[in-house]
Amino acid sequence: MTAVNESAQVGDTVRExxxxxxxxxxxxxxxxALLTTAQKDAALRAAADAVLAAxxxxxxxxxxxxxxxxxxxxxxxxxxxxxxxxxxxxxxxSGLRQVAGLADPIGxxxxxxxxxxxxxxxxxxxxxxxxxxxxxxxxxxxVDAFGLALKSxxxxxxxxxxxxxxxxxxxxxxxxxxxxxxxxxxxxxxLLPSEDRSSVTHLIQARGLVDVVIPRGGAGLIxxxxxxxxxxxxxxxxxxxxxxxxxxxxxxxxEKIVINAKTRRPxxxxxxxxxxxxxxxxxxxxxxxxxxxxxxGVVIHGDLEGQVPATEADWAEEYxxxxxxxxxxxxxxxxVEHIDRYGTGHTEAIVTDDLAxxxxxxxxxxxxxxxxxxxxxFTDGEQFGFGAEIxxxxxxxxxxxxxxxxxxxxxxxxxxxxxxxRPA
Amino acid sequence: MTAVNESAQVGDTVRExxxxxxxxxxxxxxxxALLTTAQKDAALRAAADAVLAAxxxxxxxxxxxxxxxxxxxxxxxxxxxxxxxxxxxxxxxSGLRQVAGLADPIGxxxxxxxxxxxxxxxxxxxxxxxxxxxxxxxxxxxVDAFGLALKSxxxxxxxxxxxxxxxxxxxxxxxxxxxxxxxxxxxxxxLLPSEDRSSVTHLIQARGLVDVVIPRGGAGLIxxxxxxxxxxxxxxxxxxxxxxxxxxxxxxxxEKIVINAKTRRPxxxxxxxxxxxxxxxxxxxxxxxxxxxxxxGVVIHGDLEGQVPATEADWAEEYxxxxxxxxxxxxxxxxVEHIDRYGTGHTEAIVTDDLAxxxxxxxxxxxxxxxxxxxxxFTDGEQFGFGAEIxxxxxxxxxxxxxxxxxxxxxxxxxxxxxxxRPA
Numbered sequence: 001m002t003a004v005n006e007s008a009q010v011g012d013t014v015r016e017x018x019x020x021x022x023x024x025x026x027x028x029x030x031x032x033a034l035l036t037t038a039q040k041d042a043a044l045r046a047a048a049d050a051v052l053a054a055x056x057x058x059x060x061x062x063x064x065x066x067x068x069x070x071x072x073x074x075x076x077x078x079x080x081x082x083x084x085x086x087x088x089x090x091x092x093x094s095g096l097r098q099v100a101g102l103a104d105p106i107g108x109x110x111x112x113x114x115x116x117x118x119x120x121x122x123x124x125x126x127x128x129x130x131x132x133x134x135x136x137x138x139x140x141x142x143v144d145a146f147g148l149a150l151k152s153x154x155x156x157x158x159x160x161x162x163x164x165x166x167x168x169x170x171x172x173x174x175x176x177x178x179x180x181x182x183x184x185x186x187x188x189x190x191l192l193p194s195e196d197r198s199s200v201t202h203l204i205q206a207r208g209l210v211d212v213v214i215p216r217g218g219a220g221l222i223x224x225x226x227x228x229x230x231x232x233x234x235x236x237x238x239x240x241x242x243x244x245x246x247x248x249x250x251x252x253x254x255e256k257i258v259i260n261a262k263t264r265r266p267x268x269x270x271x272x273x274x275x276x277x278x279x280x281x282x283x284x285x286x287x288x289x290x291x292x293x294x295x296x297g298v299v300i301h302g303d304l305e306g307q308v309p310a311t312e313a314d315w316a317e318e319y320x321x322x323x324x325x326x327x328x329x330x331x332x333x334x335x336v337e338h339i340d341r342y343g344t345g346h347t348e349a350i351v352t353d354d355l356a357x358x359x360x361x362x363x364x365x366x367x368x369x370x371x372x373x374x375x376x377x378f379t380d381g382e383q384f385g386f387g388a389e390i391x392x393x394x395x396x397x398x399x400x401x402x403x404x405x406x407x408x409x410x411x412x413x414x415x416x417x418x419x420x421x422r423p424a
Numbered sequence: 425m426t427a428v429n430e431s432a433q434v435g436d437t438v439r440e441x442x443x444x445x446x447x448x449x450x451x452x453x454x455x456x457a458l459l460t461t462a463q464k465d466a467a468l469r470a471a472a473d474a475v476l477a478a479x480x481x482x483x484x485x486x487x488x489x490x491x492x493x494x495x496x497x498x499x500x501x502x503x504x505x506x507x508x509x510x511x512x513x514x515x516x517x518s519g520l521r522q523v524a525g526l527a528d529p530i531g532x533x534x535x536x537x538x539x540x541x542x543x544x545x546x547x548x549x550x551x552x553x554x555x556x557x558x559x560x561x562x563x564x565x566x567v568d569a570f571g572l573a574l575k576s577x578x579x580x581x582x583x584x585x586x587x588x589x590x591x592x593x594x595x596x597x598x599x600x601x602x603x604x605x606x607x608x609x610x611x612x613x614x615l616l617p618s619e620d621r622s623s624v625t626h627l628i629q630a631r632g633l634v635d636v637v638i639p640r641g642g643a644g645l646i647x648x649x650x651x652x653x654x655x656x657x658x659x660x661x662x663x664x665x666x667x668x669x670x671x672x673x674x675x676x677x678x679e680k681i682v683i684n685a686k687t688r689r690p691x692x693x694x695x696x697x698x699x700x701x702x703x704x705x706x707x708x709x710x711x712x713x714x715x716x717x718x719x720x721g722v723v724i725h726g727d728l729e730g731q732v733p734a735t736e737a738d739w740a741e742e743y744x745x746x747x748x749x750x751x752x753x754x755x756x757x758x759x760v761e762h763i764d765r766y767g768t769g770h771t772e773a774i775v776t777d778d779l780a781x782x783x784x785x786x787x788x789x790x791x792x793x794x795x796x797x798x799x800x801x802f803t804d805g806e807q808f809g810f811g812a813e814i815x816x817x818x819x820x821x822x823x824x825x826x827x828x829x830x831x832x833x834x835x836x837x838x839x840x841x842x843x844x845x846r847p848a
Contacts (some may be wrong), residue, residue: 113809119798128820211820232821253843260845362838363458374543374841385537396552396635396834397656398822410820414786417798419677421684
């Protein structure tokens with residue numbers, strides 16, 4: 001047998017494993033869809049207790065992952081995202097309890113009416129069914145995704161990164177044990193093999209078995225998923241966010257907002273990557289903001305003197321580091337056009353005291369979130385009051401912006417009649 | 425140059441034509457998104473007037489399509505769908521006026537709150553942007569899609585069937601003329617080339633230029649679109665609908681519902697394709713319903729004596745003709761399992777006077793619409809009171825069931841602050 005054939009056979013085995021897991025998830029999802037809120041909340045609290053009780057086991061599994069990563073020369077910032085501590089496990093368990101405290105979206109009547117012929121219509125929220133998640137290093141996502149999926153009545157198929165394989169396996173084993181102990185189907189949560197990329201491909205092509213796949217990760221993962229998926233997907237997390245400092249901006253507020261949006265957590269998707277400054281105030285705003293940014297350790301890229309010369313990539317791509325692009329634009333219209341060209345539809349902000357400018361910017365900019373006099377860092381499910389988030393959608397279909405529990409649901413029309421037939 | 429190269433060159437030309445149209449549509453969509461309701465309604469009424477005024481031109485173009493179709497030996501039922509008359513053009517114009525009378529979804533505040541820190545959040549309905557439609561023979565869809573897209577602030581890229589190419593071209597020319605006369609961008613509606621399939625492929629792969637594609641047509645079109653699309657799509661219209669006659673059914677109601685669901689319009693997606701009869705009442709229900717169906721000219725397929733022997737395809741596929749499959753099932757659970765296996769998630773009905781059975785069926789069956797004691801024929805945007813529909817979604821993401829104006833929108837979070845920054 002040639003190496004190619006062996007590889008094909010391994011691929012088939014992975015495919016069968018993913019499909020078998022999806023079929024088990026589908027069976028479990030039929031049970032989950034009918035659970036009461038009290039049953040789901042009890043299961044979430046039991047899972048929280050089980051995770052805490054298993055702290056030592058989970059930490060041991062995580063230590064093995066960290067050791068492997070370190071031996072492979074992995075960057076310390078990635079290792080930090082991978083590492084669990086007793087405190088972080090506490091936080092993971094609290095997260096489950098918090099989800100138990102959120103309102104149950106299932107069964108909510110979204111719309112309804114009684115037709116002139118007496119037919120009674122209700123559009124109800126129902127679970128999506130089987131939700132696939134593809135995500136990178138952080139093991140807490142494993143438990144968060146399980147919790148949000150369970151509360152919204154969905155079965156979760158989790159494909160974490162191979163670097164967290166031991167941590168994820170330990171956590172999922174704990175969660176499945178807690179479900180079984182509570183009389184619920186363990187297949188409400190399953191971990192897919194992460195040894196190679198093919199399990200991602202099989203997951204996103206398991207049409208008819210999986211209802212939606214949500215990739216959480218960098219631009220490479222997202223675009224591979226979008227290209228190859230036949231299952232519906234929700235794009236998340238790529239943010240090339242701008243702060244536009246308008247001619248009528250309060251410069252003190254602009255400085256606070258720019259510094260917060262850029263430096264609070266440079267590696268996340270809601271960080272600001274380009275500062276647009278209105279030409280009318282460039283003489284004062286450029287030096288003031290540049291000095292504030294440089295004092296905060298930010299490297300400025302652009303076309304002005306003293307800046308690192310900018311290329312097309314500086315405008316088009318995320319840095320996710322303590323770098324920022326800066327550009328002087330002629331006016332609000334030029335700012336909107338720049339954002340239209342380079343933005344990723346995540347979060348865009350204007351700083352201005354002019355109401356008409358604020359209204360025009362919010363109306364014209366096409367993004368999941370548009371901020372007036374506020375930091376881009378606010379685009380976040382917890383900040384928005386959702387209690388938890390499964391990701392931030394940058395697509396326009398189904399969900400846009402931070403996704404909480406309602407975004408993990410579909411709807412169903414239930415129609416009650418009494419022998420009603422439709423006239424010809 | 426070889427034939428292959430020539431064909432590749434033609435493909436590139438079509439691709440460039442589709443992309444150029446999509447770029448023009450995107451520019452137009454920026455204007456459409458900012459129109460007031462009054463501006464959109466005036467444009468819809470002007471378009472209705474223009475369509476009526478152009479009746480002779482449109483009928484002449486349509487006559488050419490009908491002649492070509494007839495010469496090609498096209499089936500009379502398809503020719504009937506293609507044919508326009510002065511009455512049908514009246515109806516098309518009335519449809520535009522009706523859309524003008526519907527509530528404008530754009531700008532509706534879907535959710536909103538003021539956070540403890542004083543940030544004011546509103547989630548507003550906004551247009552999707554550029555909406556692609558791929559559809560088959562009926563030229564009225566051309567105008568309907570334009571009307572719904574315009575009212576919801578979207579630019580429409582229409583890819584009709586080549587058999588209606590003259591009719592569609594004449595209608596789109598009229599609509600564009602009316603837009604221009606009203607000072608609106610003509611590129612709010614564009615007809616894509618329909619000479620070969622490649623324009624469909626280029627449309628559904630114009631990611632970044634087109635926001636959503638809605639295919640309306642048979643199972644073949646839908647699955648080709650789903651397989652090849654990189655643009656988000658909404659599946660519509662494939663319905664393998666069931667009527668389950670429960671043990672506690674009123675047989676007179678069951679007969680009315682079964683006959684209406686099967687024979688009212690057998691060629692549409694909400695027609696009933698399989699009748700499931702509970703074993704407990706099979707002795708009386710099978711002969712009664714069979715006789716009623718046969719009297720109505722319906723051929724019954726199944727495993728019982730006197731039925732055309734059924735194969736797997738009888739359970740799995742739509743007939744869209746005066747044929748129906750019939751099966752005796754052990755109980756409600758068996759009915760749900762049959763539907764779970766063969767249903768397409770469109771519309772499923774139960775006939776019963778037993779409240780617990782009705783509740784269990786509606787809770788367990790996973791479909792866009794679940795009817796109790798009502799015909800499957802009611803699943804329709806106009807019947808549901810939406811005023812008009814762009815199609816019936818059988819997917820779970822974004823829209824499920826009949827799609828009206830709100831289903832042609834996305835949302836945007838608009839956040840107002842006063843120098844707000846997010847704590848570390």
